[in-house]
Amino acid sequence: MSDVFAGFLLARPSGVPVLLRRDPGVKTFRITVLWRRPIGPMHAARAMLPALLQHGTRAHANRPALARARERLFSANVGMGFSRHAEQSVLRLSADAVSASFLPGEPDQFGSVQELMLEQATRSRLLAPGLPLEVFERERAQALADARAIKEDRGRQARLSAVLQACQGEPYGVPEHGGEAAISAVAMPDPPAALRDFLQHGEMTVLLAGALPDEPERKLLPFLTSLPTSRPEPLLPPVQPPLRQARTIRETAPMQQAKVVLVLRAPVPDSPARLCALQVAMSLWGGGPHSRLFTEVREKRSLCYYASAGGDADKGLLLVQSGCGADSVAAVGEESMRQLAEIGAGRFSAAELATSIAVSQGPLRSIDDAPGARLSYTAEQFLRGFDETPEQRIASLGAVGREAVCEAASAIWLDVDYALLPEGGP
Amino acid sequence: MSFVTVRDPVVGEEVLLATTRSGLRVRVLPRPRLRETAAVFTFGYGSVDLVFDAGDGVVATPAGTAHYLEHKLFEDEELAVFQRFSARGARVNAQTGFSRTSYFFQCAQQFDENLRDLLRLVAKPHITAENVEKERGIIAQEVRMYEDAPDQCATFSLLGAMYDRHPVRHTIGGTVESIGEITAERLLQAYDAFYRTGNAGLAIAGPVDPEAVLAIVEECMLRSGPGPARADVADFGVPASARVERTLQVVRPKVLVGLKEREPRASTYERVRRASATGVVLDRLFAASSDLREGMQQRGEFDDSLGAGYMGEKGFGFATIGCDTDDPARAEGAIRAMLSVDANFDDEQLERLRRRSIGSFVRSCEHVRALASAHAAEALEGDETFIGMRALQSLTTADVATRRERIVRDENLAVCVVRQA
Structure with a gap:
């Protein structure tokens, strides 16, 4: 039984909204899974997730191996992203790949990218006791360096400073990287805890679009059922301050x-x-x-x-x-x-x-x-x-x-x- | 006028090639399933073209002249270029680089009007002493903005170290001082010399009728003839300075290592092959997929800010490898060590890179602007098509090893270190 939303088929297998639109007129397809949580104290650890999840999975031993796996899939962009929607943190697992019918030998791109997505979400070295402490410390140092490097882009520095001061006391008043002090305070167990928190309590949405194979819903089902079951917690509307003196x-x-x-x-x-x-x-x-x-x-x-x-x-x-x-x-x-x-x-x-x-x-x-x-x-x-x-x-x-x-x-x-x-x- | 049809080597889509009666090389990529159309008009005039034969003698122009001219072509007598395109829901803009200036728009409706407007824009300049003066303050602000960007400053410091004569060492927009010397007369002189059908390429991609497009393009009033003779600055010697240090407002010091292209000038295809082979070398050593890079990062020699790239155009070429670091000496040593490491190039790596390239190529087929930009640049250079793809497909591991041996040499190397102010 499916519905339609904004031109996409909307189904809810196991309660998770899945929005899907096939377009045989294009050459690529995209799969995106979103998990949403309120912006909160785990922000810095959450922001480190995309980088930490690059450091290997059960099937791909480390970062170069994972990068090579993507290249072999004709440069499929498969990975995690972190952003915000109003005052919600959004963890995004996505794949952007070329459809098999436009590639030599017509390889199973749809199945292969799902496998790689699943590897990163559920079989990451971050979740197993396999990520060395020095890799974590390196990524924390990198996150701190990246946060400080914003000052080399004065436009970005000004925008960040203005927004943080305007939104002081609101959930929005946290930098996207979490803040230098918060990054320094992130400990080794925090990012895996943040990932589990997203997967287990995040409001989950799945979207697919583009040159998808026949019966994409059926072919997606094993992937969906392999993801942890989420028991989402409520999301809050954004804080809006009353009119005040500029x-x-x-x-x-x-x-x-x-x-x-x-x-x-x-x-x-x-x-x-x-x-x-x-x-x-x-x-x-x-x-x-x-x-x-x-x-x-x-x-x-x-x-x-x-x-x-x-x-x-x-x-x-x-x-x-x-x-x-x-x-x-x-x-x-x-x-x-x-x-x-x-x-x-x-x-x-x-x-x-x-x-x-x-x-x-x-x-x-x-x-x-x-x-x-x-x-x-x-x-x-x-x-x-x-x-x-x-x-x-x-x-x-x-x-x-x-x-x-x-x-x-x-x-x-x-x-x-x-x-x-x-x-x-x- | 008839088209020559070629097909791309991956998905087999059509590219139609023609030359107008006035000598303009045109490519049309009809893509009936897409909704958007892009047109890109590229001229062989960039920031390096400072000295040229204006017909009545050789003239030397200040740094930033090509970029200033690009700004001025967006002003016509009605003062409403942007407004006209916007009213049709189109996005129009332009870009100046080292060797080219491109004007482009994208739209999903009223394509014919937009194309006519673009053709008029480049063919009928409205340049007066007053409007040149008015623009000076705006361009000065743009120049200031780039002067606040440490990565750009470091890159041009490195180029200055590598090239003491070639104008690639100058920033594309020039300096506040150099743009102060630019006048309406100089701009018109440059326009007359470079904005010619024989020094341009036009490409259009989208749901268009090729014959109808060509009929409109034939109306273009751009003057015919080739571009001017440019000063032949042969700067293929060793870098002018092996090392340069600067102090800038940076959060951490920066190290930028450059490898100067030392080989004599080459055909377009040969330059593209060099770029492909150099890309494979840099990828093997410095990409995220490189175990060598990962090993160095594990040892703390450098971090994720490390990046590498190559640019090769007529008269100049260089590779750069750089990073931010707390310890510039250590990072420089690590980059030098990586460049000399005993690394094999194997068929598995080449096959992966070919797959990556095919993936990127198919993706670009969904973006009309990317398609049109690539083909306008090729049209400007001549008639060869898909040379990047052909170059990569033909590379062997022996080619890559040879390329590495030729460019990665101590005598080609220059270093820029940026320290904190």
Whole structure:
């Protein structure tokens, strides 16, 4: 018995949602398994999982052996990833591979990548008492080095600092790597415990898309039943702070170009229509070279090299980011907020609205060219609970009117005005 | 005008080759099952083309001129290039490299209008003293942004050590000082010399009708003729400096080892073969699948920041191997030791790399921009197709061993060490 969600067949073998869409018109397929847990104290150990799980399985003795196994599968990308969705940690086991019918000898790619996925999830050296302490210590040192290296990308450093200070006290206010102190405190038993926690208590979702073989559900079943049974624990909605006075934060670093980050808040969209209105408003404000931030802040006033707006709608957190001269920081911030107010007041042309809609629709029109893009879209809609196909979303975007854009823009408020300034500058 | 049809060697999809009446080499990849179309227009003009014959004499231009010109072509009299593409739901952009500048768009509707606009963009420059001046501040900010990127600074320090004469040592965008010397006259002079049909390649991939595409391309008003004669900078000697040290704002010191290409110029196919063979050498020693690398990491000689790559173009070529480290001397010693280690190349490794390459190739067939970019670059160079795949397929372990013997030599080596400020 199966249902349909956003154009995917939806079945629930053993209670786990499996979303599936075959597309014989493409050449690759993708399998993704997601486990979701609230962002919590195990964050640093969780963030180390993708690297630690590279260090071998029962069948592939170490990291080079695992890498060679992937290469032999015509460079199938099989592995674990770690990210966040609003205030949830997401562990992602995925495979992205070329379909057998496009390869010499038509090898069983679908079966082989599932085997490799299973190896990494359930037969990893991390779970067995086989991972040497020095490998763990090496990966912990690497995680710490990577966290510190963010400072070599000043834009990323500014964004991280701004978001952490804006979201202090919220689950979101933890860096994706967990934080330097937390990484240092991770002990050898923590990452395997974090993996078991995901597999046993995570909200699990499975998605498949692309050039899948015949009867993919049947061929996937042994893989699914080999994964540990999950007894998911509840997930919480994201924390949204009440409207408050905007804070101005200025930090310095030895560098040439100042980085401006405006952290803004917006209500989390509770329907596809509200999500579309927010998306169009953001497109109009700073979603590309057609936007007000590009045309007014960069082109007309030459205040910066780049200025754009984007963010995490599922958290209700939006960001304006710009790189500019230190003497332009205030002007960039003021002009950006003035442009948002203009949009909120409806002072934009019909052509600007139509362009912002067209730009928002553009990627959706070709989303079926690559299975990965369609799968990511569907996963996102499933986690939100918005049952819309890309075609329906294109129509919803097309229906966004001036009033909806004004309403969405007017509900956005500035929480933190942050800038990272060159040391010794004005 | 008719097409010559070739098929790719892996999945057998069509590539149609034609040359327009004005001499522009065009490739069309009709892909009726895809929804998106990409067009890439590539010119043989990059950051290294600083000195050239402008017709009435040889001119020397400041570093960053090709990149500045790329910015200016996005400005027309209506000041609405980006807006026009965006209104059609298309994404348009451009990129300048060492040897090429490319203009491209992707769209899922109104392809004909977008293509006409792209052709107009590159054929009708709107460059005035005023708009050149207006752009200077924006480009200066871009230059500053890259000056804050330590990896980029380290790479160009290494290139400066390897090449004391070849302009590959200059950053692609130039410096704030060099772009200060760029004027509307210089940009127009460069445009006239390099933006010619004989110095360009155009590729279009997606659900298009090839004949209709060619009819539009024939309308292109780009001037005909070849590109200019460039200064022949023969810089194939030993590296100018075997070692350079810099102090930058880094979290950890960096070590970057370079191996300079010393062989005389070669055909496009030979350069691609060299790149393939060098890639196999670097892979054997430094990739995640290398037991040699894993052993060195276990001993703490370097960490996961280690990376290696190769670039080979007309007039220059180099391999780089680098990492971040707390102990630069130890990491440098480890990289040198790896380069001289007794490592065999076997058929199993070559077969794995061929499989990897086939996998990447099939994947690229789902991305129209990747397809069009690769074919525009090949079209610019000439008529050969799929040379990368052919080069890799033809490699033997003996070729790889020979290649290693030729490039991995002490006299080819230069080192850049970046220390913390």
